[in-house]
Amino acid sequence: MDGPDLTGRTVLVTGSAKGVGRELLLATAERGAATAVHYHTSAEAARDVAERARDRGASAAMTVQGDVTDPESVDGLFAAVEAELGSVDVLVNNVGDFAPAHWSDLEFETWNRVLETNLNGTYLCSKRALPEMRETEYGRIVNIGYASSEQGLVSPENFPYFVAKKGVLMFTRMLAADTQDDGITVNAISPYVVENSDEFPEELPRDRPASFEDLIAPLYFYLDPDSGYVSGENLEVDGGWLPETV
Template identity: 35%
Template structure:
């Protein structure tokens, strides 16, 4: 665990899977830091988390913390949140469940182990982190939970991930809606974001030029998305204006899926 302290703030956002330099998580951390949040970055790669926290601290002068966390492990998630709660950071007011993995495996080739791994990170990871953050939010009567799903859950794949990824991200949407009903009376709102084709390390080097061009051709706005396109929306959903918005799904896909 590494911590960095600069200016005072009374809001803290925990972002899982935010260590990747080209990821939605780090872009979200930067955007929330710009809005005055203290930032806790959790990632299975502890060195990457530390580097990200140092970067955010230097650029935005907000308190930060980095913790190694495997979101598929209850013990690891508990330890990471204990580190956040025992640090100089203010109470957790926002949780962004960004950690996720995908694979382009065809259904007939998916092994049970791979199926379980996709669900463990995307679904159980969201469950474990939220379960850990929620009691404090409820006690304080205020909280924001943002779950990262995917356009693949809405259109049945067709971008990069296989059927197991679509199924897992669909489960995230169901969890978001059900939890929104439970948590709303306690001042906690829960929403989901469904990115489309976004330029991150998840697909970097894994798509042929032909396939990339085909994907972009199917997007009405004529380009792939950038992590900043998603981070801005997540930051809004972590802010004070969304107290009457819960259980909702927000699309960031350039019009590739309109419903």
């Protein structure tokens, strides 16, 4: 898939040792970026992704450990990337836990973890990236949302996840407005079911889940130099899915 030239750009994708984060990071590697593979506990998987990134054309690749819900840990992981690759030009906030249970059955710890990883992690990483982006007058922040959060998706299942992802979209728009004069864009990609999901519903739009390539296409669009006027947007990658409960 053709994409923008990212030579000279440093890319950090949170949670990029596995799944969607891994594929998005490798897509930037193929365009020549210097890539930082972030992980929390999956050190071996992260090292494998870094090696694959080098093989696919990354100008450099490193692994970096950190807990995106902890301010000191976030500061440390950014400092490590800056020391080895330079300041982060492209930040993809991908980390986000999921809790498939009725909200009333969830312990507070689970509820809080889902909100912290999805929403607070996005806030903390974006806040840490912004000073350098403002200094260089260039930055691309891409947040991973969830399809139909835009319309106010309501369901007793996965309650904290929907609450958090709605917050991610609100945060995306507010940050886009706050950075409109700084050479920075802030956008979101919101998939429904992706090919690496653990479970699939009986019926899927277009009879298939979203492929990784379906998510890479909007990422490349947001990172294209010609998309510099596009900010505060949310691109739903859901095949036209319309939930019954909205």
